[in-house]
Amino acid sequence: MTTRVTVLTGAGVSTGAGIPDFRGPRGVWTLRPDRARLLEIDVFMNDRALREEGWRDWREHPAWQSHPTDAHRALARLGEAGVLEALLTQNIDGLHQAGGSRPADVIELHGALGTTSCMVCGAGPMATADVLARLDTEPDPRCAGCGGILKPDVVYFGEPLPPAALDRAVRAAEACDVMVAIGTTLTVFPVASLPGVALDSGASLVLVNAEPTAYDRYADEVVREPIETAVPSLVERWLDA
Numbered sequence: 001m002t003t004r005v006t007v008l009t010g011a012g013v014s015t016g017a018g019i020p021d022f023r024g025p026r027g028v029w030t031l032r033p034d035r036a037r038l039l040e041i042d043v044f045m046n047d048r049a050l051r052e053e054g055w056r057d058w059r060e061h062p063a064w065q066s067h068p069t070d071a072h073r074a075l076a077r078l079g080e081a082g083v084l085e086a087l088l089t090q091n092i093d094g095l096h097q098a099g100g101s102r103p104a105d106v107i108e109l110h111g112a113l114g115t116t117s118c119m120v121c122g123a124g125p126m127a128t129a130d131v132l133a134r135l136d137t138e139p140d141p142r143c144a145g146c147g148g149i150l151k152p153d154v155v156y157f158g159e160p161l162p163p164a165a166l167d168r169a170v171r172a173a174e175a176c177d178v179m180v181a182i183g184t185t186l187t188v189f190p191v192a193s194l195p196g197v198a199l200d201s202g203a204s205l206v207l208v209n210a211e212p213t214a215y216d217r218y219a220d221e222v223v224r225e226p227i228e229t230a231v232p233s234l235v236e237r238w239l240d241a
Contacts, residue, residue, distance in 0.1 A: 005078055005238055006085040006176035008194055012183020012209060014091055016228045017066040021183075041158040045119065045149060052139045058152060059132045063093040063113055071182070071231035072099030079105045081239055086172035090184060090191055092154050107165050107172070109191050111154040120148025128152050166190065173197040180206040180234065183227055186213045206234065 011021035037043055038054040045051075072095050078084035079102050087096055087106045092113040096106050116131045117124030123145050131141050131150055141150045155161055169191075173179060179198035186192045195205050195215050204220040207213060208230050216222050223230045 002083060003238055004085045004175060004177045005083050006088065006172045006179045006198065006203075007075055007078070008088045008090075008179065008181045008184060008191070009075075009096070010090045010182070010184025010186075013071055013089075013227055013231075014066070014069075014093055014095055015183070016069040016071065016226075017093075017095055019062045019066050019093055019095075036157070039154075039156050041156040044151060044156060048140055051149070055132070055135055055139065055141065058113065058128070059135055061113065063095075064129070066093060066095060068095045068099030069228050071227050072096055072101070074232040074235040076100030076102075077235055078238065083238055085176045086168065088169045088172060088191075088194065090188070092152075107168050109155075109161055109165050109169060111152075111162070113152050113154055115153045116150050117153055118143035118146065118148045119151050121146040123148075124150075125153055161190065169194055170197055173203075174201045176201075176203050178204050178206060178238070180208065181213075181215070182208040182231060184209065184213075185211065186215055208234070 043050050090110050094114050115125030116128045134141050173194045206221045207219045208223040
């Protein structure tokens with residue numbers, strides 16, 4: 001019988017690709033707590049100066065120059081082998097798809113940086129890279145159709161998670177035999193509740209994270225090894241099961 005695996009990834013899975021996490025010891029918000037304000041939806045919508053600053057931050061985001069790691073590529077193999085129930089991610093960088101994961105397998109719970117939409121008329125998605133190319137002449141980019149505020153398709157603080165994505169994630173947590181959470185502090189809800197959903201449904205839980213989480217006591221296995229080596233090893237185990 002094939003073991004069905006649901007994967008949940010957080011920022012830690014992409015640090016090896018040069019994208020810093022947010023809440024780790026050297027995280028973006030640990031070092032600069034003020035930067036978190038740029039991702040508050042009320043601030044973005046109502047403060048033009050901070051909205052322009054936020055757009056400049058997106059233009060400099062390391063995701064534009066990053067490449068998938070061995071961990072991303074290993075997780076793609078689960079989908080290829082038919083072992084993967086779903087790949088749930090809190091990341092917005094698109095590295096799972098770039099690493100070979102099928103788009104249909106990836107559930108982007110916090111949205112995606114690669115596309116942008118209008119907050120007024122809903123036009124989009126349009127390529128964020130094309131919007132960023134306008135910033136030198138249009139620091140507060142607007143919708144060509146209605147003049148409304150544009151925003152990357154990233155879930156900001158104060159916005160709900162995409163309902164369809166969250167529903168799919170819950171179903172994947174309920175359906176798996178193993179849930180593995182990789183590089184996530186499991187502190188941001190509702191995503192942090194998904195390992196509990198899997199446990200309640202009878203799945204085993206594997207955690208791969210450098211720091212302790214609130215779920216460590218419930219996990220069948222806790223891995224502190226570097227993600228780039230730990231994840232390929234775990235994937236080989238499930239492929240051989």
